[in-house]
Amino acid sequence: MISNRSVPTDTVLPHIHYRDIETAIAWLSNAFGFVEHYRYGEPVSGAQMRAANAWIMLKRAKPEDASPNQLGFGTQSLTVFIEDIEAHFQRAKFARVNLLEDLHETVYGELQYAAEDLDGHHWLFSRHARDLNPDQWGAKVSNAAALPLQAKLSVRDGAPATEFSRAAFGAEMLLRVHGGGGPVVAECSVGRLRFWESDQSPEDLNINAMSTDVVLSE
DSSP states (O other): OOOOTTSOOSSEEEEEEESOHHHHHHHHHHHHOOEEEEEETTTTOEEEEEETTEEEEEEEOOTTOOOHHHHTOOSEEEEEEOSSHHHHHHHHHHTTOEEEEEEEEOTTSEEEEEEEOTTSOEEEEEEEOSOOOGGGTTOOBSOOOOOSOEEEEEESOHHHHHHHHHHHHOOEEEEEOSOTTSOOEEEEEETTEEEEEEEOOTTOOOOOSEEEEEOOOO
16 A cells, blocks of 8 residues: 555544634644645645544535534533543643543553544543553453544444444454443444544434544555
């Protein structure tokens, strides 16, 4: 596979929609330490930014699109891995970011915190704290392949969603945490991409606040 300096990723490149790209660039720089790579359009309609090894694309939302803040809920979130997570957390606090979860260590070995950005998108910043097998914290492993990047998808009905991913995208289910008539939380993979699918709250609706590019090798 050839490299492309305009799209510096080989696995997953999230696209996040904002109402005002220039304001979003400034906010993400100040609050989360993202560095701008480039912007385009007049007025600005898109941009690319990075934090550590994570790259994101910003896209201007259409006038008819509603942000998570306007809708009152979000259906997707992004996880970004940061080595100095403690300093990153303090930066977000200093910038008065709306923190959804304080910095804490999870049962699955991650030191992380959750935050909400200016348009209501949810972010999770994390660092590996311990090396744990999934079965050590209660997950049922069906495939032990280790893939580095993850996406999280909130769906109306987890069981048929995972079946659709299998049929349409050739997804392989790695583990299923819940099910049997209850909420479904499943981890799947397509090529080098690993992603989670989970049931959203009954009162939520599906929105297209983010999209993701997946690059598959032959």
